[in-house]
Amino acid sequence: MATQPGTAKRTHTITLIPGDGIGPEVSGAVVEILEAAGAATGVAFDWHRFAAGAEAFEQTGHYIPQDLYDSIEENRLALKGPVTTPIGGGFSSINVTLRQKFELFANFRPVKNLPGLQTRYPGLDLIIVRENMEDLYAGLEHVVVPGVVQALKIITEKGSTRIAKFAFDYARKHDRKKIHSIHKANIMKLSDGLFLSCCRKVREGFPEIEYHEHIVDNTCMQLVMNPFQYDILLTENLYGDILSDLCSAFVGGLGLVPGANLGTECAIFEAVHGSAPDIAGKDMANPTALLQSAVLMLHHINESETAERVQTGLEQVYREGKTLTKDVGGKAGTKAFAQAVLQAMESPVAVPA
Secondary structure, X not given: OOOOOOOOOEXXXXXXXXXXXXXXXXXXXXXXXXXXXXXXXXXEXXXXXXXXXXXXXXXXXXXXXXXXXXXXXXXXXXXXXXOOOOOOOOOOOHHHHHHHHOOOOEEEEEEEOOOOOOOOOOOOEEEEEEEOOOEHHHOXXXXXXXXXXXXXXXXXXXXXXXXXXXXXXXXXXXXXXXXXXXXXXXXXXXXXXXXXXXXXXXXXOOOOOEEEEEEHHHHHHHHHHOHHHOOEEEEOHXXXXXXXXXXXXXXXXXXXXEEEEEOOOOEEEEEOOOOOHHHOOXXXXXXXXXXXXXXXXXXXXOOHHHHHHXXXXXXXXXXXXXXXXXXXXXXXXXXXXXXXXXXXXXXXXXOOO
16 A cells, blocks of 8 residues: 555665676666655665775775775665675675674575566575575685695584574574575585584474485585475575575576575675676666565565565566566666566556466
């Protein structure tokens, strides 16, 4: 139901990191859609915008300015577009740095089909819960001797227990039936063995949830053969990163899949795709991943009516298939796609049961 004129609005203050490459384009589209949805449901947004990465360094001399840190700490909520991470050198990943700074220990990535898209696995609905701070992503590397580099894999009881508890709590709350812990404990018996030990201990408190353990390489094969056998994948950091990209292919690619980084004090919602500098500024980028990340954000702040309004409009555009971007077989640009979602939110079409 649309909000009547004059009705007081709830205002949420959100740190916005538009990003670089296609980031400003997709972020702009998402902000426009959220503000329109909020106007209809009594929700307003106060955006605190900050650059990060190379652009921020040019402006401030820091890849993550102190003002950005302060804003996230104060608002406890951020929406982030893609930021380019140099390969093999340069500054550290902005994503990893922010996750570690604010102890965003849980990476939450739902993988679900959008209506109207032809995929190999129609009706897929699975969730990846990834530990977000440890493992090789701790970034502890050093040169032993010239020509020999060592990277340390860090797995702790604390980190493994809290991500397992997050996954099982989510499964119980949302009536998910099954969890698979993904590991390589046949080779890394101590590190991955500790992870499994913690998962087994946590699952004792959730007898109603079916529990299994799969080796990560076998999991990749099993996913490609039959992803429907999985419900929630509970993983360490590196395995979760790889499996997230693999699973995104099942529903149309990284341009569609949302992501959330969650901690006890704050949360950062982001698209999982890169900054795609080759199409930046060409009105070609698909804002769906960031838009669906924003939907997760709206649910997180208990604005479910606004979230459902956005998601319904998005799904209507995909169901009709007339105004899709090139990456999903259409011919529309970023702006036209966003306008189609805005129009769909204004004039929703009933979906047959």
